[in-house]
Amino acid sequence: MSIAATIYPYPLHDLGAWRIEYGEAYALICAQGSQLLEYGFRNEPPVIWSNAYASFIAGTPIRGGVPVCWPWFVDLQSNPEAVKADWHMADAPFHGLVRQALWQVEHMEADEHGARLTFASPVTRHGLTARIHLKLDENSLELDLDIVNHGPRAVAMTAALHSYYAVSDVSAVTLRGFAGACYYDNLHDRTLCQQVSEPRISGPTERVYQGLGKIIVIEDPAWQRKIFINTRSSHSAVLWNPGPERAATLDQFHPDAWRAMLCIETARVLEDMFTIVPGASGGLAVRISRQLVQR
Numbered sequence: 001m002s003i004a005a006t007i008y009p010y011p012l013h014d015l016g017a018w019r020i021e022y023g024e025a026y027a028l029i030c031a032q033g034s035q036l037l038e039y040g041f042r043n044e045p046p047v048i049w050s051n052a053y054a055s056f057i058a059g060t061p062i063r064g065g066v067p068v069c070w071p072w073f074v075d076l077q078s079n080p081e082a083v084k085a086d087w088h089m090a091d092a093p094f095h096g097l098v099r100q101a102l103w104q105v106e107h108m109e110a111d112e113h114g115a116r117l118t119f120a121s122p123v124t125r126h127g128l129t130a131r132i133h134l135k136l137d138e139n140s141l142e143l144d145l146d147i148v149n150h151g152p153r154a155v156a157m158t159a160a161l162h163s164y165y166a167v168s169d170v171s172a173v174t175l176r177g178f179a180g181a182c183y184y185d186n187l188h189d190r191t192l193c194q195q196v197s198e199p200r201i202s203g204p205t206e207r208v209y210q211g212l213g214k215i216i217v218i219e220d221p222a223w224q225r226k227i228f229i230n231t232r233s234s235h236s237a238v239l240w241n242p243g244p245e246r247a248a249t250l251d252q253f254h255p256d257a258w259r260a261m262l263c264i265e266t267a268r269v270l271e272d273m274f275t276i277v278p279g280a281s282g283g284l285a286v287r288i289s290r291q292l293v294q295r
């Protein structure tokens with residue numbers, strides 16, 4: 001007998017959210033920011049780092065899960081000129097316009113193939129519409145940021161699916177998929193560097209990689225697990241861990257939490273920015289899965 005997925009309301013204080021279950025897999029997504037807050041498999045460590053210290057307050061960004069950053073990433077001023085020009089505004093919020101905005105549920109469907117949900121962003125400037133499509137099946141979860149330009153002119157933008165992954169100990173995991181790429185080291189004056197071998201995280205890290213391929217792997221021997229990050233239409237990613245000193249200053253963050261998480265933010269930033277012409281669509285997507293490995 002085949003199992004069907006289920007979706008049910010799971011309010012977080014004042015915020016609307018939905019829990020999705022399908023066999024051993026589960027996920028939690030919130031209407032604010034269309035933000036995935038949990039993803040994992042029962043009786044295993046979580047795949048996505050969910051934050052016990054997160055506050056669920058309307059209009060306040062939630063730390064953890066997968067915040068959606070769009071139509072720009074980080075502060076607007078450090079984006080390419082075309083993005084700054086198209087989105088110029090006073091008090092531009094960090095990471096764009098949608099992470100603390102309330103998205104509308106457009107579609108929810110659960111059956112023996114899994115669950116599919118669509119959220120629509122309230123931002124319609126320049127005649128753009130943005131949607132997040134979430135797909136959960138037995139083995140993977142996909143998030144697809146899909147933007148359509150219904151307006152009269154081309155619009156430039158950057159975006160990121162700012163994913164926090166759960167790890168046993170950030171200094172003990174091995175990463176695959178970065179060797180050979182270039183990155184800007186934000187902690188060293190945004191110097192452009194070449195990644196020769198695969199990176200290890202031994203302290204605060206904030207690197208913006210360019211020219212990446214379609215797959216990144218997190219190998220976590222202590223948890224006998226590999227996380228696979230398959231991307232679509234994205235050639236950049238941000239590797240971020242605050243390290244202990246910055247962690248102590250972050251909101252909604254336990255001072256020791258930096259050890260248990262690693263952000264690999266599937267992105268289209270800097271040289272990987274994109275422009276959508278009238279009548280066209282664009283965006284980026286990530287499919288997250290895991291494989292258990294025997295020692």
Ligand SMILES: O=P(O)(O)OC[C@H]1O[C@H](O)[C@H](O)[C@@H](O)[C@@H]1O
Pocket residue numbers: 063074094095206238240263265
């Ligand atoms: O604290 P947040 O606004 O959630 O941002 C968290 C982090 O996001 C990205 O990784 C940026 O590169 C970092 O500069 C920033 O600190």
